[in-house]
Amino acid sequence: MSDYQVVQSKSPVFYNRYERKSELQHQTHYCSGCGHGIAHKLVAEALSDMGLQDRTIFVSPVGCSVFAYYYFDVGNVQAAHGRTPAVATALKRARPESIVIAYQGDGDLAAIGTAEILHAANRGEKFTVFFVNNAIYGMTGGQMAPTTLVGQTSTTTPWGRRPSNEGFPLHMAELIATLEAPVYVERVALCDNKNIMRARKAVRKAIELQRDGVGFSFVEILSPCPTIWKMTPNEARQWVADKMVPVFPVSVFRDRKPPAIENGGPRQISVIELLGLGEFSPAVEEPVAPRSGRRNLTIKIAGFGGQGVLLLGQVLAEIGLREGLEVSWLPSYGPEMRSGSAHCHVCLSTEPVGSPLVEHPDVLMAMNEISLRKFAPQVVSGGVVIYNRDALPADFAVRQVRVSCVPASELADQLGAAKAANMVMLGALIELTHVLPREQALAVLETTLHDGALLEIDRRAIDAGIDFVRKAAVPAA
Amino acid sequence: MRQLCKGNVAVIKGAVLAGCRAFYGYPITPASEIAEAAAQFLPQVGSTFLQAESEVAAINMAYGAASAGLRVMTASSGPGLSLMQEGISYLAGAELPCVIVDVVRGGPGLGDIAPEQSDYFAMVKGGGHGNYRNFVVAPASVQEMADLTMLAFELADRYRNPAIVLTDGFIGQMMEPLELHPHILHAPEKPWAVRGSRETRGNLITSIQLEPDVLEAHVRKLEAKYKQAAEVEARHELYRADDAEVLLVGYGITSRVLRAAVDLARKRGVRAGLFRPITLWPFPSQALAQAALYSQMVFVVEMSTGQMVEDVKLALDGSVDVEFFGRVGGNVPLAEEICDQLMTRMAMNVDWGV
Numbered sequence: 001m002s003d004y005q006v007v008q009s010k011s012p013v014f015y016n017r018y019e020r021k022s023e024l025q026h027q028t029h030y031c032s033g034c035g036h037g038i039a040h041k042l043v044a045e046a047l048s049d050m051g052l053q054d055r056t057i058f059v060s061p062v063g064c065s066v067f068a069y070y071y072f073d074v075g076n077v078q079a080a081h082g083r084t085p086a087v088a089t090a091l092k093r094a095r096p097e098s099i100v101i102a103y104q105g106d107g108d109l110a111a112i113g114t115a116e117i118l119h120a121a122n123r124g125e126k127f128t129v130f131f132v133n134n135a136i137y138g139m140t141g142g143q144m145a146p147t148t149l150v151g152q153t154s155t156t157t158p159w160g161r162r163p164s165n166e167g168f169p170l171h172m173a174e175l176i177a178t179l180e181a182p183v184y185v186e187r188v189a190l191c192d193n194k195n196i197m198r199a200r201k202a203v204r205k206a207i208e209l210q211r212d213g214v215g216f217s218f219v220e221i222l223s224p225c226p227t228i229w230k231m232t233p234n235e236a237r238q239w240v241a242d243k244m245v246p247v248f249p250v251s252v253f254r255d256r257k258p259p260a261i262e263n264g265g266p267r268q269i270s271v272i273e274l275l276g277l278g279e280f281s282p283a284v285e286e287p288v289a290p291r292s293g294r295r296n297l298t299i300k301i302a303g304f305g306g307q308g309v310l311l312l313g314q315v316l317a318e319i320g321l322r323e324g325l326e327v328s329w330l331p332s333y334g335p336e337m338r339s340g341s342a343h344c345h346v347c348l349s350t351e352p353v354g355s356p357l358v359e360h361p362d363v364l365m366a367m368n369e370i371s372l373r374k375f376a377p378q379v380v381s382g383g384v385v386i387y388n389r390d391a392l393p394a395d396f397a398v399r400q401v402r403v404s405c406v407p408a409s410e411l412a413d414q415l416g417a418a419k420a421a422n423m424v425m426l427g428a429l430i431e432l433t434h435v436l437p438r439e440q441a442l443a444v445l446e447t448t449l450h451d452g453a454l455l456e457i458d459r460r461a462i463d464a465g466i467d468f469v470r471k472a473a474v475p476a477a
Numbered sequence: 478m479r480q481l482c483k484g485n486v487a488v489i490k491g492a493v494l495a496g497c498r499a500f501y502g503y504p505i506t507p508a509s510e511i512a513e514a515a516a517q518f519l520p521q522v523g524s525t526f527l528q529a530e531s532e533v534a535a536i537n538m539a540y541g542a543a544s545a546g547l548r549v550m551t552a553s554s555g556p557g558l559s560l561m562q563e564g565i566s567y568l569a570g571a572e573l574p575c576v577i578v579d580v581v582r583g584g585p586g587l588g589d590i591a592p593e594q595s596d597y598f599a600m601v602k603g604g605g606h607g608n609y610r611n612f613v614v615a616p617a618s619v620q621e622m623a624d625l626t627m628l629a630f631e632l633a634d635r636y637r638n639p640a641i642v643l644t645d646g647f648i649g650q651m652m653e654p655l656e657l658h659p660h661i662l663h664a665p666e667k668p669w670a671v672r673g674s675r676e677t678r679g680n681l682i683t684s685i686q687l688e689p690d691v692l693e694a695h696v697r698k699l700e701a702k703y704k705q706a707a708e709v710e711a712r713h714e715l716y717r718a719d720d721a722e723v724l725l726v727g728y729g730i731t732s733r734v735l736r737a738a739v740d741l742a743r744k745r746g747v748r749a750g751l752f753r754p755i756t757l758w759p760f761p762s763q764a765l766a767q768a769a770l771y772s773q774m775v776f777v778v779e780m781s782t783g784q785m786v787e788d789v790k791l792a793l794d795g796s797v798d799v800e801f802f803g804r805v806g807g808n809v810p811l812a813e814e815i816c817d818q819l820m821t822r823m824a825m826n827v828d829w830g831v
């Protein structure tokens with residue numbers, strides 16, 4: 001008869017039986033002496049002691065702890081290799097009241113998932129990371145980890161890790177502690193009872209900081225892997241103390257309040273208001289009857305970037321839309337735009353627009369000579385070319401097309417607004433085709449430009465274009 | 478009210494109406510406006526926008542948000558979609574709904590940023606590892622960029638599976654009228670989600686099943702789901718196909734050009750019609766076979782070297798001659814070019830007697 005009693009208790013955060021496990025449902029799949037078992041226990045106890053079981057979402061990684069959900073009676077999500085911090089980021093943002101635990105091995109966190117952990121830490125995501133560093137890949141059978149010690153053998157470093165070939169062990173806690181946002185970073189070791197008690201405190205603190213909404217907390221846990229290290233559990237613990245701790249010092253690397261963060265988000269509105277549906281929508285302009293019966297028009301606008309080519313196209317499409325027409329606007333985009341030239345296609349039609357690509361435009365608005373030479377031959381016979389100069393180049397001719405030379409840039413310059421050359425072209429188009437009414441053009445500009453002075457300039461530019469075409473002699477055939 | 482809107486922006490307007498609560502993305506031309514519109518719109522209605530550190534992170538963030546039961550989406554273009562494939566496979570394996578937009582650009586590799594339709598195999602045939610399918614919808618207009626994004630959210634939730642909006646640089650970049658109705662969709666109840674609550678404590682999101690029999694049962698369950706979806710979710714559109722002796726087949730921007738090509742061909746005396754798949758998975762095979770019943774030739778046009786054409790051939794099963802024409806690199810087949818190709822092939826085909 002002994003004078004003491006052994007009390008074995010189990011955190012209620014662990015299931016009583018591991019029913020998700022197919023066999024031996026009373027014991028874990030971890031090897032005896034494995035650090036995962038201790039780390040699990042510390043986490044489970046902390047969660048139950050703090051009454052957080054219902055609120056917890058545990059994200060298991062790929063690695064030996066992929067099946068943490070066999071044991072933890074909490075909400076469980078299993079993530080792709082290395083992506084636990086990304087998954088945890090979105091879980092926590094989706095459910096800010098939940099307690100999100102990201103649990104990762106060293107291959108998972110410090111090799112394939114380096115980007116995800118650094119960025120989640122750097123954003124100060126308000127979840128907790130437990131990083132189990134066993135200096136090896138356990139699940140896949142003992143390959144080198146980024147934390148494998150110099151000289152340590154593994155199946156992929158048969159002669160020991162050589163810095164000349166594999167580099168040096170990565171110090172994740174130190175690395176994370178260089179960032180602004182994390183509030184708590186500590187490294188602990190599961191090598192003896194004293195250190196395990198220290199780990200217990202760190203685990204609790206990290207979870208508390210999340211519970212209190214303080215910020216990103218990170219605990220690196222140096223952890224024995226007797227099976228892969230080919231040691232007894234006791235030898236493995238000793239190896240953590242003797243070999244790992246000197247390389248990965250046990251220490252608190254960060255423990256502070258989060259940096260003050262500005263929190264200027266936008267004003268909250270309803271979806272209906274956001275999309276301009278319902279009562280908030282602006283008044284619809286009435287169509288203005290055109291002076292000609294013609295309503296269908298395909299237009300190509302081309303010139304240098306900066307000449308307002310794409311914008312002019314959008315304005316034309318908007319005018320057409322308000323005239324009750326079907327419209328499309330298709331831009332050239334990308335490097336072509338950046339290297340200096342831009343063009344767009346505009347279709348105006350009483351029928352739904354078939355192809356938005358204009359192969360043979362009714363109208364070409366050429367803002368420069370390159371565009372004229374490139375696109376004028378595509379214009380349909382009987383179509384119109386509006387060219388931004390007072391005359392065609394001497395060596396250039398197009399047949400069966402009406403050419404109108406409108407020195408739009410010059411006219412705009414005279415108005416003191418070089419940028420408005422595209423509006424002069426718009427005026428010319430209005431007068432030449434009679435498809436789009438001037439009044440509608442002004443109405444569109446009025447709702448898109450909120451600057452009265454600019455609007456006045458554009459109005460004068462449009463009228464300059466109209467006047468020029470009216471006064472011009474009958475264009476050359 | 479009809480508003481002039483860019484295709485990429487329409488995606489987000491549709492998403493907002495579909496009750497999308499989170500967007501995780503990474504910039505890439507020609508899809509960046511989707512992320513930009515999401516950054517602009519979502520935070521104003523209390524939803525999350527985050528620019529991830531990579532597409533790998535973005536798709537896994539989407540996995541996290543979907544696990545928590547939110548309607549979530551991401552968007553990218555070819556290279557980004559290649560990086561997302563592992564995550565998409567995980568989404569399908571874990572039966573998580575998620576909407577993914579691929580604004581296709583020229584490939585392979587860095588390719589260029591001009592439109593192509595060369596991601597058909599990668600999106601429609603899976604692309605990631607394992608036995609799974611993606612729903613794939615293919616908008617052909619700005620209006621459909623919104624409408625089919627909304628449909629993608631519905632399909633994703635109905636079947637607990639990723640749904641892809643497969644579009645291209647042209648549809649993404651162009652502007653057309655967009656009409657939206659003040660009818661906001663809501664995600665269905667998701668009792669399976671992990672919300673960090675007492676009711677959902679027993680829930681588990683995972684794709685790992687180490688027991689062969691258990692995994693087989695899971696894969697069979699997915700297979701049954703896909704079979705059921707294939708029966709009821711295929712969508713298509715016809716244009717002047719009633720009396721067509723030649724049926725043109727194309728999706729997305731190509732289908733728009735094909736409309737013009739159909740009109741042109743008819744002007745030249747050829748009774749052409751158009752079959753446009755709206756869903757690429759499930760592929761509207763039966764409808765296509767039906768539409769091609771009296772055609773003497775089916776002419777498939779893609780901005781690829783021939784990807785969808787394989788599904789067309791499978792659907793028609795040798796019953797009719799299938800010809801293909803494609804342009805790549807950002808070049809778009811034009812209506813005249815298509816028409817010329819069509820006439821040449823008709824002339825070459827001895828059975829025609831023309």
Ligand SMILES: Cc1ncc(C[n+]2csc(CCOP(=O)(O)OP(=O)(O)O)c2C)c(N)n1
Pocket residue numbers: 062063064065081104105106107108109132134136137138139140145
């Ligand atoms: C994309 C991908 N690459 C590789 C693997 C294979 N894999 C599974 S676990 C693992 C390493 C796990 O090591 P670690 O994170 O240290 O965890 P431990 O098993 O030691 O606990 C690897 C490489 C995978 N599942 N997915």
